[in-house]
Amino acid sequence: MMSGPGTSGLQSSVQSRRALPQANRSGPPATRRKSTMKNAVAALSLIACACPAAVIAADRADSVYLNGRIYTVDESQPWAEAVAVLGDRIAFVGSNAAARDFIGPATRTIDLQGRMVMPGIHDAHTHLLWASMHRRYGCRLEDQETVAGIVATLQQCAKGRDPREWLVASPYDYTFFPDHRPHRKWLDQAFPDTPVFLRHFSFHHALLNTRALQVVGIDKATPNPDKGRIVKDENGEPTGELVEEAVLLAQRFLPPDSAEQQLEALRWAVRVNNQYGITSIQEAASSRAALTGLNALDRDQELMLEVAAHLTWGSPRFGGVPNEALEALIDDRAKYQTAHVRTDFVKMTIDGVPLPPHFTEAGIDDHCQVDLGHVFIPPGKVAEMVTRFDQAGIKVKMHVTGAGAARVALDAVEAARKANPQSTIRHDLAHTNIIAPRDLARFTQLNVVGEMSPSVWHLFGRTLGQPPQPAWQFRTLLDHGVLLTVGSDWVVTPTPNLFPGLQGILLRGEESVDLASALRMLTINGAISIGLEQTQGSIERGKLANFIVLDRNLFTVPATDVAETRVLRTVFEGQVVYEAGEAAAERRQVPD
Secondary structure: OOEOOOOOOHHHHHHHOOOOOOOOOOOOHHHHHHHHHHHHHHHHHHHHHOOHHHHOOOOOOOEEEEOOEEEOOOOOOOEEOEEEEEOOEEEEEEOHHHHHHHOOOOOEEEEOOOOEEEEOEEEEEEOHHHHHHHHHHOEEOOOOOOHHHHHHHHHHHHOOOOOOOOEEEEEEOHHHOHHHOOOOHHHHOOOOOOOEEEEEOOOOEEEEOHHHHHHHOOOOOOOOOOOEEEEEOOOOOEEEEEEEOOHHHHHOOOOOOOHHHHHHHHHHHHHHHHHOOEEEEEEEEEOHHHHHHHHHHHHOOOOOOEEEEEEEOOOHHHHOOOHHHHHHHHHOHHHHOOOOEEEEEEEEEOOOOOOOOOOOOOOEOOOOOEOHHHOOOOHHHHHHHHHHHHHOOOEEEEEEOOHHHHHHHHHHHHHHHHHOOOOOOOOEEEEOOOOOHHHOOHHHHHOOEEEEOHHHHHHHHHHOOOOOOOOOOHHHHHHOOOOEEEOOOEOOEOOOOOHHHHHHHHOOHHHOOOHHHHHHHHOHHHHHHOOOOOOOOOOOOOOEOOEEEEOOOOOOOOHHHHHHOOEEEEEEOOEEEEEOHHHHHHHHHOOO
């Protein structure tokens, strides 16, 4: 329980003092950061240069956190007892005694009672709109693992609906079906007239019933699209399962979501992220609808996240619109840039997923050649576009789950480096499941980030028992000097909670990583990867006041207890944007 003088009313008091040095939410990020830093530095300089008597005349802090175990992720000062916040910036990091100089009559003081504080978490790979629309408005199958359970849930979702309307649900897995063979017949009896579309938990495949196949025009004579497959039985009849690019044949028939639902879903998603201590994200497939919603939230000061919005290129299936519209959005990207939304990022999907029974990742064969059959974009085109984006100042994130896809991506960055030797953009490889030995050193040579997805390990427990070896080479990549980040891939995972993934990093056997290195992956490395390390990613004087209070000290509890970590408080730009039930209840009981 957090307590101390002025604990009550912390959130409302901070919000009411926004006239203090703060972000200009109406301007572009560069303007906001410059203006904010200018004001904050002016105040902080007075404090830094003053003697104790002069400190009295300087701006007092809005809030001071005392008696904590504050892990700063600042190598020059790893630990501190106290932190003071002025406006949206950190005014002081250090001892309890020195922090008291920042306490004035209006300052809120929070007694951390020895609890651990760390920088806000950076989620390097998430899907805000997809995840929130599914969780808030979708027909959810998470609790079902049998055909009977799926059908029962679908029937419940269909109540009161026009039977001719599409029924869309997720997730399913092949293990839910007899003989591990998904088939439309299991859906047809309950839904003879309703088109049913089930999304695979990876979002790379789909299962349709017979009525849905009829609506979209898929039959025995329909050929496989490029880089996709219509699964057919021994008689050539479609089973209903669509693999990779074949999903687009049906997806384009699905009804669009309403703008009102999308906005509410995004609003909810921001709260969920704050609940898990996340203060900055890389949105890995940003549509025009998602950007419109995020802009609206930021305009209304409801976007308590820093968003690096990656615009989809070359994949209508994940972008939701034809390639021409995807390219038009990239051209229009500056229109959607706000105080907390940056749009100079692009996402490319190079291969599929390493999951049975289809295994659509692009590997490397026995002759050390890339399996081009599962490379969705020709390598030459990948290199051309990465070079063009690099020249335009756009960072590229490339989905790669196979070693062959990783090589294609690294080759593309190498081409960009040769064409644009002056560029300092850190392009990154998303997921980075398996890297061939000869490609390990290329990450540092090419200044490429390795984004990892430890939170999806639970998927392998259901489908493979264990991930393929040598998957997720944390220790190996670190030993090669690679800058590593961590993403939840929320929508594939049930929540954006990264603490279970953190535990997995610590317990990876020979590929395990020490806690300090792992926490850098969740904080400062993410800031570095998107070029914001000067303003966030660590608890340092002058940086944005983005930090979280935990219910346990990660450095003293067993590694096996890390996954159960709860966030008690999340502070974003000086504001308390999330407070756990116990602390919130205490705050409500104390009069302002």
